Amino acid sequence: MPTTDFVPERRRMLTMLGTGAAVAGLGALASTAPATAASTAVSSEELSTASYGPGPAGSAEDELAINRLLETYLFAVDTKDKTVFRTLFTDDAVLTVMAHPDGTAGIVKSGIEAVVxxxxxxxxxxxxxxxxxxxxxRVTGRYTATGDSHATAQLVYPATATAPETVVVRGIRYRDEYVKSAGVWKIRKRVFSPLWQYNGTAVPINYPN
Structure with missing residues (x-):
């Protein structure tokens, strides 16, 4: 019958078409594979680039690491931990303290020893x-980033012969430049500007024991 006679022929044609499509697909894949490899390969020149060299923008993990750096800085200040504090800056770091609100003037500390x-x-x-x-x-490159952050500081000054224990509350702005060296983000430049402040008399805490 015509219907049954057509089935083997149709199967043969579909098989040929399928094989041809598969071969064409493999050919296309082979032709695009070298381009893909070339686009993802890291050149020896890039691998040898110095830590401060240029590169594509970083990832969300870089932003998270820098925010962690900001938190660790504040922790080191509150605990007065110089060992931790030292690890947060590059050896050539520059720290400007008591700068004006617009980031100008201030007292400049250059080099890691002066910063610490x-x-x-x-x-x-x-x-x-x-x-x-x-x-x-803002992660500006593979090894570079900038930051602009605000913080509040509560500083408790001990009582003196002429004044009671005092709490100074201060608003602070930090303008930063960061670099990534050996996989770790550090502060290369920081400008510290106090923005506002008020003082109050400290209230003693009544501990249970």
Missing amino acids: ANLDGAAAWGYSTHVTANALV
């Missing part, structure tokens, strides 16, 4: 609590 020594100023207060208010981090 600036933490000695924390000895003026007994306790402190620094809290990040907000932060805007």
Whole structure:
């Protein structure tokens, strides 16, 4: 019958078409594979680029790491931990303190030793609590980023012969430049600007024991 006679022929044609499509598909894949490999390969020149060299924008993980860096900085200040504080800056770091609100002027500390020594100023207060208010981090390259963040600081100054224990509450702005070296983000430049401040008399805490 015509219908039954057509079935084997149709199967043969479909098989040929399927085989041809498969071969064509493999050919297309083979022709595109080298281009894909070339686009994802890392050149020896890129691998040898210095840590401060240019590169494509970083990932969300980089932004998260930098925000962690900001938090660790505040923790090191509150605990007066120079060991941790030192790890947050590059050896050629520049720290400007007490800059105007627009980021100009201020006192400049250049080099890691001068930057770490600036933490000695924390000895003026007994306790402190620094809290990040907000932060805007921009990863500008594979190894570079900038940051603009705000924080509030509560500084408790001990009583003196002429004044009671005092709490100083201060608003702070940090303008930063970061670099990624050996897979770790560090601060290369920081400008610290106090924006506002008010003082109050500390209230003693009544501990149960």
